[in-house]
Each structure stands twice: as structure tokens, then as C-alpha cells.
Amino acid sequence: MKISLNVDGTRYEDDVEPRTLLVTHLREQLGMTGINIGCDTSNCGACTLHLDGDSVKSCTVLAVQADGSDVTTIHGMSEDENDMARWHPLQQAFHAEHGLQCGYCTPGMIMAAADLLKHNPDPTDVEVREGIEGNLCRCTGYTNIVRAVQRAAKAMRDGTPVFADENAEVPA
Amino acid sequence: MSATETQTTPNVGRTRLRKEDARLVTGRTNWTDDIRMVGTLHMHVVRSPMAHARITSIDTSHAEQMPGVTGVYTGRDLEAEYGPLPCAWPVTEDMVNPAHLALATEEVAYVGDGVAVVLARSKAEAVDAAEQVLVEYEPLTPVVDMRTALDDGAATVHSDLDSNRSYTWPLQSPSPEACDEAFSGAAHVVTREFINQRLIPLAMEPRAVVVAPMGHTGEYTVWSATQVPHILRLMLALTCSVPEQQLRVVAPDVGGGFGSKLNVYAEEVLALVLARKLGRPIKWTETRSEGFQSTIHGRDQIQRISLAMDEDGRFRGLKVELLADMGAYLQLVTPGVPILGAFMYPAIYKMDAYDFSCTGVFTNKTPTDAYRGAGRPEATYAIERIVDEAAHELGVDPMELREQNWIKHEEFPYDMIAGLTYDSGNYEAATAKAVEMFDYEGKRGEQQSRRSSGDTKMLGIGISTFTEMCGLAPSRVLGSLSYGAGGWEHASVRMLPSGKAEVITGTSPHGQGHLTAWSQIASDALGIPFEDIEVRFNDTSIAHKGLDTYGSRSLVVGGYAVVRACEKVIDKARQLAAHMLEASEDDLEFADGTFSVKGSPDATTTIQDVALATFAGHDYPEGMELGLDSDATVDPENFSYPHGTHLAFVEVDTETGAVELLDYVAVDDVGKVVNPQIVEGQVHGGLAQGIAQALYEEVVYDDQGNLTTGTMVDYYAPSAADLPAFRTDRTETPATTNPLGVKGVGEAGAIASTPAIMNAVIDALRPLGVNEVLMPASPKNVWNALQAAQSTDGGAA
Numbered sequence: 001m002k003i004s005l006n007v008d009g010t011r012y013e014d015d016v017e018p019r020t021l022l023v024t025h026l027r028e029q030l031g032m033t034g035i036n037i038g039c040d041t042s043n044c045g046a047c048t049l050h051l052d053g054d055s056v057k058s059c060t061v062l063a064v065q066a067d068g069s070d071v072t073t074i075h076g077m078s079e080d081e082n083d084m085a086r087w088h089p090l091q092q093a094f095h096a097e098h099g100l101q102c103g104y105c106t107p108g109m110i111m112a113a114a115d116l117l118k119h120n121p122d123p124t125d126v127e128v129r130e131g132i133e134g135n136l137c138r139c140t141g142y143t144n145i146v147r148a149v150q151r152a153a154k155a156m157r158d159g160t161p162v163f164a165d166e167n168a169e170v171p172a
Numbered sequence: 173m174s175a176t177e178t179q180t181t182p183n184v185g186r187t188r189l190r191k192e193d194a195r196l197v198t199g200r201t202n203w204t205d206d207i208r209m210v211g212t213l214h215m216h217v218v219r220s221p222m223a224h225a226r227i228t229s230i231d232t233s234h235a236e237q238m239p240g241v242t243g244v245y246t247g248r249d250l251e252a253e254y255g256p257l258p259c260a261w262p263v264t265e266d267m268v269n270p271a272h273l274a275l276a277t278e279e280v281a282y283v284g285d286g287v288a289v290v291l292a293r294s295k296a297e298a299v300d301a302a303e304q305v306l307v308e309y310e311p312l313t314p315v316v317d318m319r320t321a322l323d324d325g326a327a328t329v330h331s332d333l334d335s336n337r338s339y340t341w342p343l344q345s346p347s348p349e350a351c352d353e354a355f356s357g358a359a360h361v362v363t364r365e366f367i368n369q370r371l372i373p374l375a376m377e378p379r380a381v382v383v384a385p386m387g388h389t390g391e392y393t394v395w396s397a398t399q400v401p402h403i404l405r406l407m408l409a410l411t412c413s414v415p416e417q418q419l420r421v422v423a424p425d426v427g428g429g430f431g432s433k434l435n436v437y438a439e440e441v442l443a444l445v446l447a448r449k450l451g452r453p454i455k456w457t458e459t460r461s462e463g464f465q466s467t468i469h470g471r472d473q474i475q476r477i478s479l480a481m482d483e484d485g486r487f488r489g490l491k492v493e494l495l496a497d498m499g500a501y502l503q504l505v506t507p508g509v510p511i512l513g514a515f516m517y518p519a520i521y522k523m524d525a526y527d528f529s530c531t532g533v534f535t536n537k538t539p540t541d542a543y544r545g546a547g548r549p550e551a552t553y554a555i556e557r558i559v560d561e562a563a564h565e566l567g568v569d570p571m572e573l574r575e576q577n578w579i580k581h582e583e584f585p586y587d588m589i590a591g592l593t594y595d596s597g598n599y600e601a602a603t604a605k606a607v608e609m610f611d612y613e614g615k616r617g618e619q620q621s622r623r624s625s626g627d628t629k630m631l632g633i634g635i636s637t638f639t640e641m642c643g644l645a646p647s648r649v650l651g652s653l654s655y656g657a658g659g660w661e662h663a664s665v666r667m668l669p670s671g672k673a674e675v676i677t678g679t680s681p682h683g684q685g686h687l688t689a690w691s692q693i694a695s696d697a698l699g700i701p702f703e704d705i706e707v708r709f710n711d712t713s714i715a716h717k718g719l720d721t722y723g724s725r726s727l728v729v730g731g732y733a734v735v736r737a738c739e740k741v742i743d744k745a746r747q748l749a750a751h752m753l754e755a756s757e758d759d760l761e762f763a764d765g766t767f768s769v770k771g772s773p774d775a776t777t778t779i780q781d782v783a784l785a786t787f788a789g790h791d792y793p794e795g796m797e798l799g800l801d802s803d804a805t806v807d808p809e810n811f812s813y814p815h816g817t818h819l820a821f822v823e824v825d826t827e828t829g830a831v832e833l834l835d836y837v838a839v840d841d842v843g844k845v846v847n848p849q850i851v852e853g854q855v856h857g858g859l860a861q862g863i864a865q866a867l868y869e870e871v872v873y874d875d876q877g878n879l880t881t882g883t884m885v886d887y888y889a890p891s892a893a894d895l896p897a898f899r900t901d902r903t904e905t906p907a908t909t910n911p912l913g914v915k916g917v918g919e920a921g922a923i924a925s926t927p928a929i930m931n932a933v934i935d936a937l938r939p940l941g942v943n944e945v946l947m948p949a950s951p952k953n954v955w956n957a958l959q960a961a962q963s964t965d966g967g968a969a
Binding site for chain 1: 189190192193194195196197198199200201202203205206208296374375376377378425426427428430459460461682683684685849850852853854856857858859860861883884885889891892893895897898921
């Protein structure tokens, strides 16, 4: 079937098999390998992205179901991936708070957290934990992910940068 | 200006944000499954749905006719292409090691054992065709329970085995007589049996491999989601008879390992021999559910442990008898995992005698192997649990009993009963800090008031004063334990003409942050900016020597090698600097990247200038070899011994069996610290995995050997909502056996936390007569323990 998707601001028209998952289409046909696959049961959330503004696990959506939609992936989050100052505050905060180790869950985690902050700009520790419950991380134990989400939330509320000096010492 | 005034802030010992992160947070990554090559054939493995069966026929004809399929291969078709998968640790001379072929030819021995592979143009086509491979099986009796597996006349895991025993490995110290004496004269002997359940490591990135023939050189490049590119290269060369010099192994971005990627897997062998056979790139990526069957599991021991004490609670002796489930085959270090644990049961405690034996048992299940801590979490669990049981029986506070028996700070270095020499430690300091952070006395008071109130939700405090052996390992010690390799590590430093530096390490990171930490070490040692250093690894063509990353060895051994390689570069640079400054080498001082002549502060040159001069080669001393590079290989003289005190506070609902973790304090002593933020992150992640063993995770097989926790729906890995914020701190007692004073931190959290949590759960339920709860302490297991305690009228002793 022919589908049309607007992914991170670019329009793509492709023929896809009806059974193709959105995540498979994005990875295999569009080459968007920043979206990861960590399971086959929709538990892990590594493939989380935004479909028409809402967070979804892209392994739970068929590519044909997304026809005509706007998709935002991790690649669409920063204004300039090469310029740390122009990253999304969540990307900056995950870096600053060491909210990632191997980084495999990170794109999905950031997309889920962005959706959480859209609905709750000032989440408590528990609210962050419940908000990202559908995304699994095996490296960090989540403590620094929660810190990162709250730090990004504050920066977004205040309209201030997450950190002024990337090389400044961070108390640990 | 004096050297001290110009000194920049050292990088080692302070947080530098990770260099790794920029690619990872923007999704500009290169995982193995992201590799795309023209002409790639996708491999799908047809796996056994039965735990034990004879293969009576395989009909591939339908599958071969499916669209896009280029070939279907059975075990018989490929058996001439490779030898058995390697086990590098024959722990005893008579160890039984069943031949483990990449595809079974006659019998399948666990659910997930491969029987055939399909190659097709796309992954989807390969999966479709695999469904048309018709395999007929004649069921054989599966062996599922490792206890009954050892019974006389028990069915065997492979038809050609005489028994299911792989090996028995004993250790008695200082002598068998001393072990008997410790127990025969004891005032108290406490004996327990613990089940250390089977776990799935569950790195977030599934395993994947791509193998491609590379041009005219006859070389194959293997990209694999592996922790051990160097070990994999050698083992694939031997297993597949590919000349080692024609194999290049690359571990691109690797998404966690925790031991599960410390192996040589069937799919890596299959992809290599099929790439050789067909001359095309072969690619395989596991699905998560497939990985639950085909990637190694961890733990799975039955631990019988007895502690003998004097009247006053002094430890006299420890006796440990293990049954360790190997699964159906021995993978790379399967039999050695419980042996690594053997040295850790005495933990931080002094005693007169130690009697250990482990029997490795085959079952028709997925093979076990190293999972975060590998034998040491199991040991720590058993010793820290039985010390709590002993304290309960003696009627003393479990912290006091520990304190009475642990090695005092002033007694280091200390020769342990298990044969190791602990170089350093300060259990008093770590415990004092943890007790204060946790408010141990206050929480004991809170627990008592809760008990008095008759509330059905009870509070428990759990202690774990753990140690471990890290920095694997002195090569001679590994040799004495019959391990197939050494424990050395290699590093190189290459000074570039522009004054920048490349550091090459034989360690192989997959999330730990070596790029950042190694840059910090080299920056301080060479006196060049952190930003000017690139660290290269994970490719056997770049890092030609190395023993990779596992066992909290990277910093302790690999970091040590980086220090040595930097020193060698500076020594070499000093020769040319002396020539450039027209001074004697002995008159040169080196600080902060600058050589200066003693007494002539204006006569200076930098290491960058020297690098350029050695590149140009216009003017250098007679007889000096040009170039400013170095190679260093170090072999550690001892293991390192991180330790710490962890305290857990839980609430157990006695009406539902639900456990809530209210607070967790971890004070770790990992020696000197290169990057505090990375260290804290390692501790956090370890805690989550150790707590998951205590509260959430368990691999379950049914009595036919079916994996009933076969997907992420059934195997409960905790999310953020299942864990509290951890409170961590450190004490710093430097290791004395490496120049950085570091001890390793990768496994600490996972080792310490499991017993802390379980001791807390049981501490909560003591008044109800509960002395044991099976892991995980799920509502069901807690409920069963409560029911069992009630039915024995308040429980056993």
C-alpha cells in the first residue's frame, strides 16, 4: 500500500506491506536508526516516538495506520544535533545528569519524557517514574533519568538553559 | 612561575560530562542492527520447541521454494564448517563438556536449540520461510530439576551422557582436618539452604551480528553486539578454521551486556561460515523473545551453607555446598562462574576454616554463564543471609555480629581463608557513614513502634556488608584455576603531529563511559587537554591486543595500562625535549604537559611541540628512533577488593504479601575515583539489577522444560515506577595494587543489594516466625512464607 508520512519535517511516500510495523518502516525504509527496537511485546519503549503529537510505541502501530500523519522522532527533537546549545532541554539534561549509560533506551526515554512534560510541566519524582513506566532502562537504575527529566522540566518552565557551561563540574 | 602555579585542574577525581553522550542523546548511533550492506542475506534460526528430543527428520523443501529465500541449511549441512562452540574454562580435569554445535544434528537439548537456518533477502522473508521448515522430533525425557538430575538412574540431558554431573570442584582451607575441627567443636552451627534463582541479563540492545567478506584480502569483518571482540576473534578463528589474521571483529555501539555478551554464540559462528560459503554479507538480529531462549541466563544455584561459631559469636568455620545449573551446554565460562564465587563466601569475615564444593549439573535449559557479578552475587547472598540468620539465633543485632567478625582496618593486608590477600579496606568507615545516612537506630525504633502498634504492615531493615574481587585478573592466578587465557590488559598512546593524542585500549566498553574516563586519565598524565584526546576501542584492527570488558576489570587493569602507556610516551618525549632544550634529560622536569629545565624557567617545550618535532624529524638525537607512540601491557599482581555497606528499609504488607522498598542507602568504597558521576551511575544500575533479583525477576521453566517466562510480558524487569531514588555515598580507601588506586565499580550494586533487600523482608516478618522467603520476594512467595510459618506454629528456630 502507498502511504505518506511527514517525518521530522520531511515528507516521504512509500509502498509498504500492510503488515509492516511503523518502527520497521522508519528503520528499514527511511533509515532512521535512532529509533531502536528492544523487544517484541511492546514492553520496553525503546521505539517510542510522537505520532501527531502523542507519544506512541512505534512497534504498536502499523505503517499503514500512520498514513497521513506527522511523526517526530529523536532526530526531530533538536534544532541542531551538532550544537549542544540547540539540543532539546531533555537531551541536555540527560547528558548533564548522566541519565544514560549504553544509550539504547535513551531516544525512546526522551520521547516519552517529552510527552510527560507536555501534560505535566512540573512532575514530582513519583509522577516522573509513573510517566515513564512504559520505558525500560537496564543501565541507570532510573535515579539519574528522573533527575534529568526534572531538570529539563525546570529549564523549560523557566525558559533558561539546562546548563551554562558544559565543562563545569557537576556535583555527584 | 613554578610548576604548581601553572597546574590546571586535574581531570581525575572530578565529574566530566561524558563524551559519549552527544551521539547517544541525538540518536546518531551505530548499533549492529543498524549496519546495512548491499547484498546482505538475512539469517533466521529455526529453533527447537522441545526441551529434549531426537531430530528424526527435517524437510526444507517447502521453505526453499518461498520467495526471497536463497538457502536453507540444517546442522548436517554445516557440521563440516565448524567445531563445537568453545568453553574456555575447564575447571577440573575430568569436567564433562558435551559437544555444543552451532546447530544440533541429532538431538536438541533445550527449548531454543538451533536446528536449521534460513537465508533470505529480507528478514520478513526469512521468518516466513522458517515457518515452512518441517522438523519432526521424537520426544526424550527432559531433565528440568537439578536436584533430581543427580539421582541414580535419572534421565540424562544428552543421550550419550552417563550422568548429568559436569564436575565437582572442591576447596578446603587450611586443611580437611581444620574444617572438621571448626565444626565439631562449635558452640553454634547455623545451616540454611538458599535458592539463587535463574535470571535473564536483559541488556536493552538485543544481540546481533553481521559478517561480511571484505574485498580481495580474504578478510572477514564481523560486527557483533559483543563485550569481547578480542576473545571472539580468537575463538571464531579456532572454531571456524579461519586464519586469525584474516578476521577483524568490530563491536560497534553496544547497548549493554551485563555478561550476556561475554560469549561466543552459535549465531556468530553460523554467520561467519555462511558468509564464507556464499561470499555475501550475512546478518542476524535476535528478537527479544528469541533472546530469552538463546542468550545465556545467569545465577541458578542451590546453596547449602553452614556457619560454625563459638559461644560468643566468633566465626569458626564456613561450609558451602553448591549445585550450579549449567543448562544444556557449557558456554564460554559457564563452569567457572560458581568457582569465581568460591573465593567470596568468607567475604569480609575472619574464620579458621573454609570448606567449599560445587557440583555443576546439566539440565535441558538454556545455558547459564556470567551475569553481572558472576558467582560473587550468589556468594554474597548466601553469606550475608546466613550472618543474619546467625544473629537471629544468637539473639544479637546483625550489625554487631558483622562488626565482631569482620577484618579490622588496621589488619590489612589480610590473608583470607579462601586464599586471596585483601590489600585494603575500611569496613568501619563505610558502615559508619551508611548507618548515619540511613539513621539505623532511628529506623530500628520506628520498626519497634510499628510492631507494637499491631499494624499488619511491618517494617524491616536489611544489611549487606559486602566485598568482591574485581580487576580480573592476575594471569598466573587464572592459570592456576585452569582458565584458558590471561588477565592482562593493553593500551597504546599515539601522539599526533597536531599535538592531539589517540589512546587505544584493549578494553571494550558498552555503556560504561571509557571514552570519558580514559580521556581524563590520559589528559592528566600527558598534560594535554581532555578535548584533545580520542580513545579508540572495540575494533581488533585498531586495538590489536586486549582482553575486553567484564568483571569490573576495565579501569583497574585497562586504566592501569593507559597510565603505563602515557608514562612511556613521556619518557620518550623527554629524550627529544632534552635535545631541543640542549639540556640533560636528568635536568628536565615534566608537569602539566611542559618540559622545563631545572633552574632555567624560560627553557621550556611542550609535549605537543615534541610530537611535532618527532613527526618532522628535522633534528633529533643520534640513535633515537622517531615517533612518539607507546605500547604497554600490564598484568595485575592481585585482584582488587571493593566493598561497602548497604542498608535497605522495606514495608511488607502481611495481608497481601506485597513488599515496598521505602529507602535504600549504599555506601561503597571503590577506592580512588576517576569520575564520580560515572561511578554513581554504575552503582545505581547495579542496585536496580540486584533489587530486581530480590523482588521481581525469575526465570521459570515448566516440568517439560518449556520457558514459561518467555517474553518481556512474563519476565518482570522493573521500570522506574518499581524502584525508589537511591541514596549513595562513598568512602575512599585506595587499592594498593595499581597506580590509580582504583578497585572497580561495575558489579558492586548488583552484588550488595540482593541480600540487603532479602534480609530486610525477613527482618520485617521475624515476629511472625518467618526465617526464609524465596526470591523473588513477590506477593506470592511472601504469602507462602507467611502461611508456612503459621502452619509450623510460629516457625522454626
